[in-house]
Amino acid sequence: MHDSRETLSPRAFVAGYPIKHSRSPLIHNYWLKQFALVGSYEKVEVAPADFTDFIRLLKTEDMYRGGNTTIPHKEEAFRLADWPDEISEELGAANTLWMEEGALYATNTDGFGFTANLDSNHSGWDRAKIAVVLGAGGASRAIVQALRDRGLAEIHIVNRSVARARELADRFGRPLQAHGLEALPELMQGAGLFVNTSSLGMDGNPAPDLPFFGMRSDALVADIVYVPLKTPFMRQAESVGLATVDGLGMLLHQAVPGFEKWFGRRPVVTQELRDIILADIGAPA
Known part of the structure; x- marks a missing residue:
């Protein structure tokens, strides 16, 4: 049975519109560095009209192991997933996606x-x-x-x-x-x-x-x-x-389950990570 974690240089994304202010890449790339993992997590700006095509490529092109969705795509991500879990089913929205055995799974980690x-x-x-x-x-x-x-x-x-x-x-x-x-x-x-x-x-x-x-x-x-x-x-x-x-x-902790799905290690939220995000938003630590 093929395990996607065997793939070299795994990639994950955060998709939104607009997306330039997302701090998710700071969080996930910090953890990649902490675990000394070869991989990447990147912002992808996807207009609403293009989101269905983006998900189709996610399912067929093997570019990404999965990723996050943010405004305005959470509801559509839920609808397009093959296997949404009970949490996202009840919410009608998904913020975390991952590929497994050729199918797209979805959950919502905000709660x-x-x-x-x-x-x-x-x-x-x-x-x-x-x-x-x-x-x-x-x-x-x-x-x-x-x-x-x-x-x-x-x-x-x-x-x-x-x-x-x-x-x-x-x-x-x-x-x-x-x-x-x-x-x-x-x-x-x-x-x-x-x-x-x-x-x-x-x-x-x-x-x-x-x-x-x-x-x-x-x-x-x-x-x-x-x-x-x-x-x-x-x-x-x-x-x-x-x-x-x-x-x-909340922003930091909601990222933990997704990172574990895509990169196979469960990260910990630390003061150092919090300080990195605080510096980025220009707030005192």
Whole structure:
């Protein structure tokens, strides 16, 4: 039986449109160097109209072992995969692809990256019974799925459009509940976890003041935004003594399973790698 790992100089990619700002090559090429592996990981800009052809070539040309997909290709990557797993099936989106025995397999590692980041930086976070998730866009799907799968008793999705929040709650079922923004102050009372999946506070965007003082004293506040590294919501939470976790770790941890699939070694997220990405985004270590 042929094992694709026997191929010399394995190659992997990240495909998106646009793709120039992707930091995935920094992560994977760092790990290739750490393991002294001969291989490469590269950015590939693929316009939406060309993505089907790109996947066809991936299946037939043996150029790549697989790769990552990012905006706007995650949904189409899921649809074009021969064997999407249960996680990507439920999400309807895939960010990690790999070839095996001539077939294209797919998964989504965003939820894994989110929970692994929290596990690494704030062990025991999943003892929180009540979670409040702000935002119901594409980024929140994998996160609410991961929180549900970790067994949290209540997960409240809060969004400007209640219909979008309800769509997520219906997709993932109990214990998810949908709310409008006006419910946020009441929901945060006694909550043990707050996650911002919205763009509020990103790249200098304004963020409202939220009643973090009403959360449990041992609550955790997490943001999936990492530019800026310390977001307005994190600063608000820290000002009332709450623990926080930034979004950079999610980016790093979500890359681990893909690297293992393509290059046959399981990497570890280190402070050195984090510092490399921080330097690239111009943030203090």
